[in-house]
Amino acid sequence: PNASFHLDPAFTIAPVSRRTFGSFVEHMGRCVYTGIYEPTHATADADGFRQDVLALTRELGVSTVRYPGGNFVSGYRWEDGIGPVTDRPVRRDLAWHSLETNEVGIDEFMRWAGKAGVEVMYALNLGTRGVAEALDVQEYLNHPDRTRLAELRRTNGADKPYGISMFCLGNELDGPWQTGHKTAYEYGRLAAETARAMRAAEPDLELVACGSSSSSMPTFAAWESEVLELTYDQVDYISAHAYYEPIDGDIGSFLASAVDMDHFVNSVVATADSVGAKLKSKKRLKISFDEWNVWYLTRFQATRETEWQVAPPVIEDSYNVTDAVVVGSLLISLLRHSDRVTAACQAQLVNVIAPIRTEPGGPAWRQTIFHPFAITSRLAKGSVLRVEPDSPSYPTARYGDVPVVDAVATHDPESGDVTVFVVNRSQDSATTLAVSLAGFGGALRVAESWTVHDDDPDATNTAADPDRVTPRPVPAEVTGGELRVSLAPVSWTAIRL
Numbered sequence: 098p099n100a101s102f103h104l105d106p107a108f109t110i111a112p113v114s115r116r117t118f119g120s121f122v123e124h125m126g127r128c129v130y131t132g133i134y135e136p137t138h139a140t141a142d143a144d145g146f147r148q149d150v151l152a153l154t155r156e157l158g159v160s161t162v163r164y165p166g167g168n169f170v171s172g173y174r175w176e177d178g179i180g181p182v183t184d185r186p187v188r189r190d191l192a193w194h195s196l197e198t199n200e201v202g203i204d205e206f207m208r209w210a211g212k213a214g215v216e217v218m219y220a221l222n223l224g225t226r227g228v229a230e231a232l233d234v235q236e237y238l239n240h241p242d243r244t245r246l247a248e249l250r251r252t253n254g255a256d257k258p259y260g261i262s263m264f265c266l267g268n269e270l271d272g273p274w275q276t277g278h279k280t281a282y283e284y285g286r287l288a289a290e291t292a293r294a295m296r297a298a299e300p301d302l303e304l305v306a307c308g309s310s311s312s313s314m315p316t317f318a319a320w321e322s323e324v325l326e327l328t329y330d331q332v333d334y335i336s337a338h339a340y341y342e343p344i345d346g347d348i349g350s351f352l353a354s355a356v357d358m359d360h361f362v363n364s365v366v367a368t369a370d371s372v373g374a375k376l377k378s379k380k381r382l383k384i385s386f387d388e389w390n391v392w393y394l395t396r397f398q399a400t401r402e403t404e405w406q407v408a409p410p411v412i413e414d415s416y417n418v419t420d421a422v423v424v425g426s427l428l429i430s431l432l433r434h435s436d437r438v439t440a441a442c443q444a445q446l447v448n449v450i451a452p453i454r455t456e457p458g459g460p461a462w463r464q465t466i467f468h469p470f471a472i473t474s475r476l477a478k479g480s481v482l483r484v485e486p487d488s489p490s491y492p493t494a495r496y497g498d499v500p501v502v503d504a505v506a507t508h509d510p511e512s513g514d515v516t517v518f519v520v521n522r523s524q525d526s527a528t529t530l531a532v533s534l535a536g537f538g539g540a541l542r543v544a545e546s547w548t549v550h551d552d553d554p555d556a557t558n559t560a561a562d563p564d565r566v567t568p569r570p571v572p573a574e575v576t577g578g579e580l581r582v583s584l585a586p587v588s589w590t591a592i593r594l
């Protein structure tokens with residue numbers, strides 16, 4: 098079978114937003130402790146951070162990191178994690194039934210973020226806490242000096258304000274599992290008043306209201322609508338969260354997860370715009386897709402029966418080639434929506450449903466899903482181009498007929514680079530792709546081409562065999578103004594021209 102599309106530099110969707118390549122560090126499982134932080138590890142630096150993980154984080158090309166949760170944040174007291182470590186309390190983390198030692202708090206995390214070269218997106222606790230505590234942490238993080246909390250930060254070693262510009266107004270408060278779960282009205286009012294107060298100090302903050310914790314929530318869209326009616330003028334973003342996995346072994350539908358992500362984004366945009374229309378507002382909200390990934394949620398066992406432990410292993414999914422192809426295709430969907438989705442966080446960074454895995458005291462390695470993320474982050478530059486593939490389709494149980502090939506492209510007028518990102522969802526046949534480049538005037542040649550594919554789609558990377566699955570160059574050529582490449586079954590490919 099064949100697929101084709103035309104690329105033209107005139108048909109742009111939006112600039113590539115660097116924040117599309119965000120990640121997420123939650124105090125959950127082994128993401129922080131024995132993930133980014135392990136003072137006794139052979140690679141630990143003077144601050145206790147694993148330098149092997151720092152190097153992989155940089156290689157992954159992460160732009161922004163959401164912190165410190167997740168469900169964890171809805172019971173978190175940020176002030177437990179500042180000051181002398183020996184004075185910090187051990188607390189119960191009700192979200193993950195763990196013990197939190199508070200050895201790592203905001204000052205340590207900001208140091209880690211500086212070393213990793215990432216921006217921090219700070220999530221506030223609007224579960225058990227409210228306006229006053231949000232203002233306190235904002236003052237600690239961002240106020241220059243002379244106030245009690247700014248001086249406390251300076252005493253704790255950070256002379257200059259951290260200047261965090263993006264704050265999440267809580268996490269998944271629509272979910273009954275969330276500590277401090279709220280109705281849309283209760284949450285909308287709290288988010289609006291928190292935002293209003295924070296903006297009194299810093300009008301230009303970028304604030305994210307909680308959207309639904311998934312599009313399958315019974316309150317999906319009604320939640321967004323009511324929350325946004327209460328917060329529209331005070332916020333810049335509405336959040337979206339989505340996790341995908343094969344259900345009952347249905348790989349065909351799983352490979353089409355981006356169809357669901359497209360629909361999800363379109364639904365949130367429609368809902369937000371309808372609120373804007375009702376309010377006679379010209380303002381257009383953006384989406385912060387601040388949790389997304391493959392997560393084998395059906396394998397997840399609630400941790401409540403276990404003993405209270407510090408950093409127990411929780412949801413350490415091991416990813417295969419098919420998962421990596423799905424992650425690549427979800428990035429295609431996010432890029433395609435760059436006109437409205439300008440921030441996104443793959444959840445999470447290390448160990449917990451993560452592209453980077455570690456062993457305590459042992460190695461760190463790249464999971465299969467590391468590769469499409471790292472390549473997309475490195476190559477997606479300039480503007481996103483509109484792509485309308487002409488592709489054969491296949492039937493799926495969940496989404497009906499779905500195109501076999503999905504793609505997006507970017508064009509960087511400064512360097513002249515054009516990059517095509519494409520997925521072949523067929524499980525049994527290669528697909529020949531032809532891309533017409535007539536709009537670029539004939540000067541393009543293949544500069545690099547990578548594919549994530551394996552004859553065994555279940556292959557994974559492990560501590561013992563960390564490079565079992567790596568991207569491989571794929572033969573691609575431009576002749577007569579046309580790029581041609583053969584896409585292997587269940588593959589994700591990036592070609593820079």
Ligand code: AHR
Pocket residue numbers: 123125166167168169268269310388444445
């Ligand atoms: O990323 C894991 C969890 O998924 C987060 O804590 C929560 O926000 C979501 O339900």
